[in-house]
Amino acid sequence: MNNKNRKIIITCAVTGAMHTPTMSEYLPITPEQIAQQAIEAVEAGASIVHLHARDPIDGRPSPDPALFDQFVPEIARQTGAVINITTGGSTRMTLKERLAYPLRARPEMCSLNMGSMNFSIHPIARKIDHWQHDWEKPYVEGMEDLIFRNTFKDIKHIMQELGESGTRFELECYDVGHLYNLAYFVDEGLIKPPFFIQSIYGVLGGLGPDPENLAMMRGVADRLFGRSSYEFSILGAGRHQMPLLTVGAVMGAHVRVGLEDSIYLEKGVMAKTNADQVRKIRRILEELSYEIATPDEARQILGLKGANNVGF
Secondary structure, three states: OOOOOOEEOEEEEOOOOOOOHHHOOOOOOOHHHHHHHHHHHHHHOOOEEEEOEEOOOOOOEEOOHHHHOOOHHHHHHHOOOEEEEOOOOOOOOOHHHHHHHHHHHOOOEEEEEOOOEEOEOHHHHHHOOOOOOOOHHHHHHHHHHOEEOOOHHHHHHHHHHHHOOOOEEEEEEOOHHHHHHHHHHHHOOOOOOOEEEEEEEOOEOEOOOOHHHHHHHHHHHHHHHOHHHEEEEEEEOHHHHHHHHHHHHHOOOEEEEOOOOOOEEEOOEEOOOHHHHHHHHHHHHHHOOOEEOOHHHHHHHHOOOOHHHOOO
């Protein structure tokens, strides 16, 4: 199960759509901030950067391609990183909005949630008395009565439309049923190995952050796909980030960090940059005698089309 000669891919999710400016003063909001933090994360050891856009005025999530255009080409110009664009956006975006930039950019990789689900951080709203922007409190509280929608038809559409340009996917699996959803699309011939399965733990609405769940998801993936057909990665939300990533690495997984997933570096200490989290997990992994994959090694492992075959 554990091969210390393998290379571990570090993905960094730079800003996301869940946390709001009130929750962390360090959350990158403007295109300049997103670009700077992504570049620093790559310099620290991330080979993949997973990107969302935000309104630079008040920080709300945005699908506007013009905003992506202000930072994606700059990150590509200054780094050799794999650019991974969200197709998830936020629970308030339509599928058309979520795909507006990915379809134009034709990146090497996009995220793809493997099912519809409850997806929420609404309990956090009870802990905050003062908000920086008027949109934040209703946005967070409103998650209690929203779902993230990705029907079978939605997923099929994303796979077909982006797959035509050679884009591959970070297949986000929040529960074991999402692995079976992926198996359905494999049987339909809509996606081929190697699969990059991003298993996610600790998000309200998905699997809990128990180490036993990592082993369960790994075992189901092995049965459905065979270990040689996929690469397994771990995302631990919030305070579960570093412990679960360490356990996952020992199990043979790749890892994902970033302020999208956790705004903390350790208990009571906020991460001031995404690079802080990259440096921490890299130190942990290297102390365990693992090697970190470069962007080009990540491309080879995941069978990506290459940075010269994108639309930005």
